[in-house]
Amino acid sequence: xxxxxxxxxxxxxxxxxxxxxxxxxxxxxxxxxxxxxxxxxxxxxxxxxxxxxxxxxxxxxxxxxxxxxxxxxxxxxxxxxxxxxxxxxxxxxxxxxxxxxxxxxxxxxxxxxxxxxxxxxxxxxxxxxxxxxxxxxxxxxxxxxxxxxxx
Ligand SMILES: [Zn+2]
Numbered sequence: 001x002x003x004x005x006x007x008x009x010x011x012x013x014x015x016x017x018x019x020x021x022x023x024x025x026x027x028x029x030x031x032x033x034x035x036x037x038x039x040x041x042x043x044x045x046x047x048x049x050x051x052x053x054x055x056x057x058x059x060x061x062x063x064x065x066x067x068x069x070x071x072x073x074x075x076x077x078x079x080x081x082x083x084x085x086x087x088x089x090x091x092x093x094x095x096x097x098x099x100x101x102x103x104x105x106x107x108x109x110x111x112x113x114x115x116x117x118x119x120x121x122x123x124x125x126x127x128x129x130x131x132x133x134x135x136x137x138x139x140x141x142x143x144x145x146x147x148x149x150x151x
Contacts, residue, residue, distance in 0.1 A: 001053065009119070010053070021039060054108070058104050058129075058132075062100070065107065077095070078093060101133060105129035108125065
């Protein structure tokens, strides 16, 4: 991905975000955050062009997933975990997060096509998604203090 392609891709994504009241700003790591009516996608300073575009598309995916009016119904154990720290180590909590991460990547795949992203092969995006989801699935299977209880 050339610098010029990166800039064009970034501008298209930024436009898509702004139409959804979301700004892309510098941060420590890639993250989507909503503060009442203002949403932000954070991007770190140092990253190669391809990775930056792939991760920003993924964060846009989180925006779509979390804007769903049925979001808390679809990921109930995630919400329980955020309110009650004891629920954070459960398999149900972890699986909700894995499902959201998967959905955010699937949405990134659709945005890749919709925004006609240049200088990046679709397969590279799928590869990145699989790598990240693999890491999450290892975390899901990891044992922790609470003995990885179901509830
Ligand atoms: Zn994510």
